[in-house]
Amino acid sequence: xxxxxxxxxxxxxxxxxxxxxxxxxxxxxxxxxxxxxxxxxxxxxxxxxxxxxxxxxxxxxxxxxxxxxxxxxxxxxxxxxxxxxxxxxxxxxxxxxxxxxxxxxxxxxxxxxx
Amino acid sequence: xxxxxxxxxxxxxxxxxxxxxxxxxxxxxxxxxxxxxxxxxxxxxxxxxxxxxxxxxxxxxxxxxxxxxxxxxxxxxxxxxxxxxxxxxxxxxxxxxxxxxxxxxxxxxxxx
Numbered sequence: 001x002x003x004x005x006x007x008x009x010x011x012x013x014x015x016x017x018x019x020x021x022x023x024x025x026x027x028x029x030x031x032x033x034x035x036x037x038x039x040x041x042x043x044x045x046x047x048x049x050x051x052x053x054x055x056x057x058x059x060x061x062x063x064x065x066x067x068x069x070x071x072x073x074x075x076x077x078x079x080x081x082x083x084x085x086x087x088x089x090x091x092x093x094x095x096x097x098x099x100x101x102x103x104x105x106x107x108x109x110x111x112x113x114x
Numbered sequence: 115x116x117x118x119x120x121x122x123x124x125x126x127x128x129x130x131x132x133x134x135x136x137x138x139x140x141x142x143x144x145x146x147x148x149x150x151x152x153x154x155x156x157x158x159x160x161x162x163x164x165x166x167x168x169x170x171x172x173x174x175x176x177x178x179x180x181x182x183x184x185x186x187x188x189x190x191x192x193x194x195x196x197x198x199x200x201x202x203x204x205x206x207x208x209x210x211x212x213x214x215x216x217x218x219x220x221x222x223x224x225x226x
Contacts, residue, residue, distance in 0.1 A: 035215070045155075045163065045206055047215035059213040095162060100210065101153060102174065104162040 002026035004096050004105035011111045012086055022079040022096030022105055030074035033057075033099030036081045038092035039107070046092070049081065050099060064090075086112045116141045116209050120218035127197045128226045135192045135221045137207035142187040143170075151211035154183055154192045157220075158203040166205075167192065199225055 008020040020036070036048040049060045049070040058070055069082040079096050093107040117140040127133045137152065144150045154167040165174040167183035170190060180195045194201055202225055208217040 037215075044219050045208070045217040047213075047217075050213065050215070061214050100168065101155070101163075101165050101208070102168075104164065106162055 002103050004098075004103055006094065006096055006105045006108035009094065009108035009110045011113065013114050014087060014112055016086055017082070017084045018086060018110060019083070020081040020094055020096075020108055020110070022081075024077045024079065024096075027103070029077040030054075034070075034072065034079045035097045035099060035101070036068075036070060036079075036094060037097055038090075038094045038110075040089075040092040043092075048094070051079070052099075083110070086110075088112050115214055116143075116212065116216050118207055118209055118216050118218040120205075120207055120221050122221060123219075124222040124224065126224045126226050127194075129198060130196055133194045133197055133223060135194075135205050135207075135223075137185075137190045137192070137218050139188045139190070139209055141211075143190075143209050143211050144187040145211060150185070150187065151209055152183070152185065152190045153208045153210055154181075155206045155208065155217075156201070156203050157206065158200075161203075163206065194223075197223075197225070201225075 003025045005023045012018050033052045035050045051058050051070045067085045071080045091112050095107045097104045119138045121136045143152050150170040152170045155163040157163040171183045182193045204220040206217050
């Protein structure tokens with residue numbers, strides 16, 4: 001069974017940092033590009049970043065470029081999102097998903113508030 | 115960025131009847147390889163989005179064949195035949211042709 005399990009979310013003050021993780025199982029993680037996609041409360045889906053299977057290609061949404069860093073460790077079957085200089089508008093449920101969106105995690109909530 | 119425009123905002127359907135949701139892209143989603151990179155998702159209440167249709171008309175694994183996708187280069191339709199109570203939720207279209215990936219604003223399906 002394919003599983004993507006996100007962790008690392010929580011309540012953080014504006015300007016601070018947070019690192020999300022996504023542990024993959026049930027498929028060959030190292031063969032798949034991956035995405036982070038977020039959903040603000042009551043809102044639609046917003047793509048955040050993507051990374052190719054070997055980390056050769058990395059892309060970011062303009063809204064997070066320069067503040068967020070996507071990375072992966074194929075030996076640990078884990079995807080990461082390092083978030084810095086967090087803003088209130090970054091408050092959302094963050095999903096990791098495969099590059100072609102076949103697989104989604106359950107999401108992890110990030111709340112940016114003082 | 116490619117803008118994805120969905121209609122209607124919401125739809126109410128009697129069980130057993132059909133429903134159609136439209137999605138329009140601001141740019142052709144037809145790649146030179148002949149594949150049209152439009153995808154459809156269902157987000158059931160309190161759940162993660164799940165893939166229904168990939169590359170415009172291909173049924174994702176485990177998805178009932180009551181769901182079907184069709185369209186052209188910029189206009190797309192998701193059809194749900196014989197709607198069931200379990201089909202309630204928000205339907206999104208999305209494009210995976212190019213970055214940034216973008217999604218429609220969603221269509222809420224309710225049961226009458």
